[in-house]
Amino acid sequence: MGQDNGYLLDNAQVEAGARFDALSALFDASTFRHFETVGVDKGWRCWEVGAGGPTVPGWLAERVGPRGRVLATDIDVSWTETATAEGVEVLRHDVALDEPPVGPFDLVHARLVLVHVADRDAALRSMVRALRPGGWLLIEDADPALQPLICPDEYGPEQELANRLRRGFRQLLQQRGADLSYGRKLPRLLREVGLADVEADAYFPITSPACDVLEAATVHQVRDKLTAADLATDEEIERHLANVASGRLDLATSPMISSWGRRPLEDDL
Template sequence: MTTPPPGSPDKTGYLLDNAQPEAGTRFDALGALFDASTFRHIEELGIAPGWRCWEVGAGGPSVVTWLADRVGPAGRVLATDVDTSWATGAAGGVVEVLRHDVGRDAPPEGGFDLIHARLVLVHVADRDRALRSMAEALRPGGHLLLEDADPASQPLICLDEYGPEQVLANRLRTGFRSLLAARGADLAYGRKLPRLLREAGLADVTADAYFPVTSAACAVLEAATVRQVRDELVAAGLATDEEIDSHLANVTSGRLDLTTSPMISAWGRRVAFLPSDDAA
């Protein structure tokens, strides 16, 4: 784990707390940016009526609602998170919402046809245990789809750094990522997913990556994120209030072409037995 910057608060846990009001805005922006890619991957895995699905770290309701529509009344969608407040609106019918920490708690019983987690494991302290837990919760033939960012492979938020506004944006993004790393986030985790799925005993492992170069949703996501971590950036000496105000004004003006970290999606299929089954 990276040592926190001098003067930064000694904190642990998820930096982007779901209890903060900006969380809902972030969930909506992430959905606008990445739902289409996520849904394409799940459709290619063959989701069908009657499937049992586990959405890990559900956050907002968009993916849960989409899954429920695909599996129909004969299926089941379990949505779990350490904070379920933003997903409770999707509860009912085939959807069950449950408070659950994938890095600590035993996996739900079931034998799932599909388990999906997006932007979850990069923040989980015991991410290796969490991944094994999900793989073991699959039924034979079931699919695990993991999607995580890889900020280390593309650290800039403004690819075209042609002026002071873009330089400031990239400096604040570097500061934000240092705060994430100080709390144990693995900023190179996305690239590891194919190997980790194979090591978990899954077959037919495949992966791809996607990131938008600029869009309105990128600007919404950036503004909400900066507002959410503003106090931490200032306390750690990574930015001043004046710099943050200037950056937020630049974001609102539409003069910045803002991107995101590459989102790496990797998926694999459980065979009849996993290596962990032999260990048991």
């Protein structure tokens, strides 16, 4: 099968809302901790790239206050627009193709965006250009190749089926140009685009009700593509969804790697 560059997990699908809620439950606390680390404060100008749901822009808007600015962009802003917090601007924007929005910004943040973007290098350079000197870039992306099993404890047929369907899902992602080992590259890439004080860490939920919700929504979104590619049968998908609903599976996520760095000041050069 040839490469398909369409986004596998389309925001327009009804399951997107459930996915956004689950991702928020799983990763918002970690994201907000990183915002604290780089010092987001009153009056900051922030660009949230690929915003998807409203929770991250909402947190930023509350933190920066009326003197600050929060711009939330995405290719499809429907979910962001429906629940936008006061003080958040929403703009349809393709980070890899469009010029960066008018800044400069004290913070540019993207979570689970670049791993899916075909021209990741162009997107990263665009975000760096939007930073003020001294401004911070925070990129958070999954690394499915670093831990490929959705059931790390594969002790029975239910877990084996879950892992087999996950392998099929990863194959679909790769066919659409996703880089499944992108997360681990972030510290190097941030240094290569000239950022200073680069650090990184990883967060890896391995059992949570939100993991179950995320898996069910994801499988519903891609089931037709799994069956069309002969990666799973309808019976296997129904069986797996029933296993997920039973709550007996210890479902994990791919490790979320967060890396941050700042654009140097002239004094640093």
